[in-house]
Amino acid sequence: MCALYPRTEALPGIEDTDLDGFLRELRSEAPLLLRFGLFVAALVFHLTPLFTIGRPFPAFLLPKEQLDRHAARLGECQWYWIKQAIFLLKLACGLCWGRNPVVRERMGLAPYGPDSNGWRQK
Amino acid sequence: MRGTHVSFRSAVEPAFEAEADVVVVGSGAGGGAFASYLARQGLVVGVVEAGPWIEPEQYPHSVYGAMRDLMDDWGMQVTLGRAFWPIVQARVVGGTTVINSAICVRTPADVFDRWEREFGIGRGSGRGRLAERVWMHQEALEKELSAEEVPLEALGRSNALAMKGARALGYESHYMTRYVERCAGSGQCLQGCRKRRKRSVNVVWIPEIIERGGFIVSCAPVESVTFEGRRAVGVRGRFLHPKTRERGSSFQIRAKRAVVLAASPTKTPLILWQSGLRHPAIGRFFRAHPGTGVFGVYEHEVDHNIGATQGWSTLAFRDRLGIKLETLHIPLELVASRLAGGGRTLMERLARYRFFAMWCHSIRAESVGRIHRTFFGKGIVRYTLNKEDMRRLREGVYLVARTHFAAGAQSVIPGIGGMPFEIGPHEVERIREASLDPRAYVAILSHLFGGAVMGADPRSSVTDEGGRVRDCDGLLVVDASVIPSVLGVNPQHTIMALARCFAEELLGG
Ligand SMILES: Cc1cc2nc3c(=O)[nH]c(=O)nc-3n(C[C@H](O)[C@H](O)[C@H](O)COP(=O)(O)OP(=O)(O)OC[C@H]3O[C@@H](n4cnc5c(N)ncnc54)[C@H](O)[C@@H]3O)c2cc1C
Ligand code: SF4
Numbered sequence: 001m002c003a004l005y006p007r008t009e010a011l012p013g014i015e016d017t018d019l020d021g022f023l024r025e026l027r028s029e030a031p032l033l034l035r036f037g038l039f040v041a042a043l044v045f046h047l048t049p050l051f052t053i054g055r056p057f058p059a060f061l062l063p064k065e066q067l068d069r070h071a072a073r074l075g076e077c078q079w080y081w082i083k084q085a086i087f088l089l090k091l092a093c094g095l096c097w098g099r100n101p102v103v104r105e106r107m108g109l110a111p112y113g114p115d116s117n118g119w120r121q122k
Numbered sequence: 123m124r125g126t127h128v129s130f131r132s133a134v135e136p137a138f139e140a141e142a143d144v145v146v147v148g149s150g151a152g153g154g155a156f157a158s159y160l161a162r163q164g165l166v167v168g169v170v171e172a173g174p175w176i177e178p179e180q181y182p183h184s185v186y187g188a189m190r191d192l193m194d195d196w197g198m199q200v201t202l203g204r205a206f207w208p209i210v211q212a213r214v215v216g217g218t219t220v221i222n223s224a225i226c227v228r229t230p231a232d233v234f235d236r237w238e239r240e241f242g243i244g245r246g247s248g249r250g251r252l253a254e255r256v257w258m259h260q261e262a263l264e265k266e267l268s269a270e271e272v273p274l275e276a277l278g279r280s281n282a283l284a285m286k287g288a289r290a291l292g293y294e295s296h297y298m299t300r301y302v303e304r305c306a307g308s309g310q311c312l313q314g315c316r317k318r319r320k321r322s323v324n325v326v327w328i329p330e331i332i333e334r335g336g337f338i339v340s341c342a343p344v345e346s347v348t349f350e351g352r353r354a355v356g357v358r359g360r361f362l363h364p365k366t367r368e369r370g371s372s373f374q375i376r377a378k379r380a381v382v383l384a385a386s387p388t389k390t391p392l393i394l395w396q397s398g399l400r401h402p403a404i405g406r407f408f409r410a411h412p413g414t415g416v417f418g419v420y421e422h423e424v425d426h427n428i429g430a431t432q433g434w435s436t437l438a439f440r441d442r443l444g445i446k447l448e449t450l451h452i453p454l455e456l457v458a459s460r461l462a463g464g465g466r467t468l469m470e471r472l473a474r475y476r477f478f479a480m481w482c483h484s485i486r487a488e489s490v491g492r493i494h495r496t497f498f499g500k501g502i503v504r505y506t507l508n509k510e511d512m513r514r515l516r517e518g519v520y521l522v523a524r525t526h527f528a529a530g531a532q533s534v535i536p537g538i539g540g541m542p543f544e545i546g547p548h549e550v551e552r553i554r555e556a557s558l559d560p561r562a563y564v565a566i567l568s569h570l571f572g573g574a575v576m577g578a579d580p581r582s583s584v585t586d587e588g589g590r591v592r593d594c595d596g597l598l599v600v601d602a603s604v605i606p607s608v609l610g611v612n613p614q615h616t617i618m619a620l621a622r623c624f625a626e627e628l629l630g631g
Binding site for chain 1: 127129130174175176177179180181182183184185186187189190191195196198205206340364365423425427428453454455456457458459462463464465466467468469470472473475476539540543561562564
């Protein structure tokens with residue numbers, strides 16, 4: 001996730017947001033199918049550097065610059081199943097990154113209030 | 123029981139039982155319009171809804187919260203076919219009216235002509251009568267739901283730019299009329315209008331139904347309709363906790379006069395099957411208006427999340443090409459999934475977010491899909507666009523891109539696989555040569571039709587033209603499932619007015 005949305009000069013990366021809290025929420029709340037999809041997508045991300053940048057290592061072992069090249073190329077991949085997997089991963093990352101108040105401020109958006117998680121019981 | 127709301131009951135509580143004159147399953151556009159009409163005629167209406175009742179002040183702010191709290195299956199249902207395109211619907215009191223943009227368009231006359239020609243609808247009651255009744259109800263609904271053109275102060279730059287582009291190209295377009303009273307332009311329609319400006323079913327009709335002596339049962343997915351002989355006499359199911367998914371106690375609600383299904387095109391067919399009905403047309407003739415979006419990149423900040431979520435539209439290409447263009451403010455959280463790339467490349471693209479304007483189009487697709495029931499009782503939708511519809515989808519991208527350029531965009535991001543990430547004005551014709559493979563597009567389905575269609579032919583239609591289910595008594599379908607064709611315009615106004623026509627017929631009016 002950090003490789004897909006890294007910190008740059010212009011913007012905070014996903015590592016600057018409460019990623020752990022988000023993953024905890026996702027684990028406890030998201031439906032099984034979504035969690036499974038994300039697990040598969042993460043596997044795809046880690047197991048494909050050979051095809052994107054010709055390195056026979058899982059993505060988590062790549063140095064920073066190579067990891068970035070891998071993320072960029074995978075994000076452009078047109079092979080449908082891979083494209084869908086990365087789409088899902090980027091969507092999940094976006095849910096965490098885009099609700100962060102610092103990111104929102106940089107984008108000229110008001111911060112979100114807390115989600116109430118409530119409903120009418122009466 | 124009258125005038126109340128009942129929510130989740132745990133499995134240790136006794137089974138819940140109630141009785142109403144009419145039981146309506148689903149509280150969205152169709153169910154809400156139908157139930158409120160009957161409640162005004164003095165009937166006791168019980169509305170049974172699978173999702174929870176969430177007040178606007180409790181709506182989540184974030185997209186994560188909206189997916190979790192408001193959407194059916196977290197918005198993760200997809201079509202099964204050549205491509206996996208998301209099918210977005212809500213699961214909450216108020217149905218999809220809670221998360222839609224409230225755009226209100228009267229049913230075009232050609233829709234009724236087609237219904238009569240192809241499905242024999244309207245013949246029985248005299249030509250033109252259904253059209254006139256629908257339009258009469260639409261006129262009343264517009265007053266009831268405060269249909270208003272987006273006020274100038276709520277437009278934001280994106281909607282205004284689209285108007286500028288259309289004018290430069292010389293085609294007719296307009297600012298949207300929506301069921302919204304004094305829009306504040308917060309751009310949050312898809313997460314629910316926390317400001318209560320959008321007149322969704324949960325805000326307007328559900329409180330009225332309760333006030334008039336009806337009742338609402340929420341967190342209560344109906345499993346099946348119960349029958350005595352051929353007559354539908356009620357519904358049953360089991361409460362479901364909206365957060366923990368824990369199954370609660372069972373419920374049974376009896377209907378003295380009729381049971382009415384309005385659970386949406388993907389769910390109503392399932393309830394019909396689970397109730398033992400086996401009409402061969404159940405689940406068939408599923409149709410949709412697939413749509414996709416195109417970013418324009420401007421020299422100056424557009425801040426497209428400020429202003430009405432969908433404030434501009436054109437019907438100029440509807441009749442000839444079957445394409446409708448609209449603006450659409452896509453929340454920040456969802457932008458990256460629409461941009462190719464990852465890592466620093468993606469972040470550089472995201473850094474230009476404030477200069478983007480997202481406009482989209484939806485097509486009047488003639489492709490037909492089918493709803494199936496899996497072994498586990500869940501519904502799946504098989505649907506793939508044919509070549510002709512894919513040409514429409516691609517042409518829509520081209521029209522949106524041209525409008526962006528006419529409005530002054532420096533480049534557009536067509537979002538079609540195999541094309542460059544970004545193209546300039548001199549490259550716009552390249553879109554017309556882009557792939558016609560559905561896998562090259564990120565489209566979504568938000569306007570759904572069919573699955574329990576109405577018609578004159580008893581073999582190919584599940585209901586007659588009054589929404590009455592064949593082969594049984596006292597069972598109606600009043601949501602988008604009955605609509606046998608695509609409309610080419612936003613559907614909720616048609617769904618609501620049609621539901622009101624059916625309600626009138628039930629009362630013998
Ligand atoms: C993002 C988005 C934006 C849109 N914008 C517009 C717009 O601006 N204008 C427009 O005209 N249309 C718009 N639409 C489409 C429009 O909202 C829908 O076509 C319309 O709401 C469908 O009405 P319905 O009654 O068929 O179903 P819904 O409104 O979806 O209602 C169905 C209800 O039934 C409930 N239900 C399902 N299963 C069960 C069960 N087993 N038991 C009990 N209850 C059940 C669901 O929880 C839901 O509340 C939009 C749709 C989306 C997704
Ligand atoms: S733009 Fe904002 S204020 Fe206007 S209807 Fe949508 S959510 Fe409500």
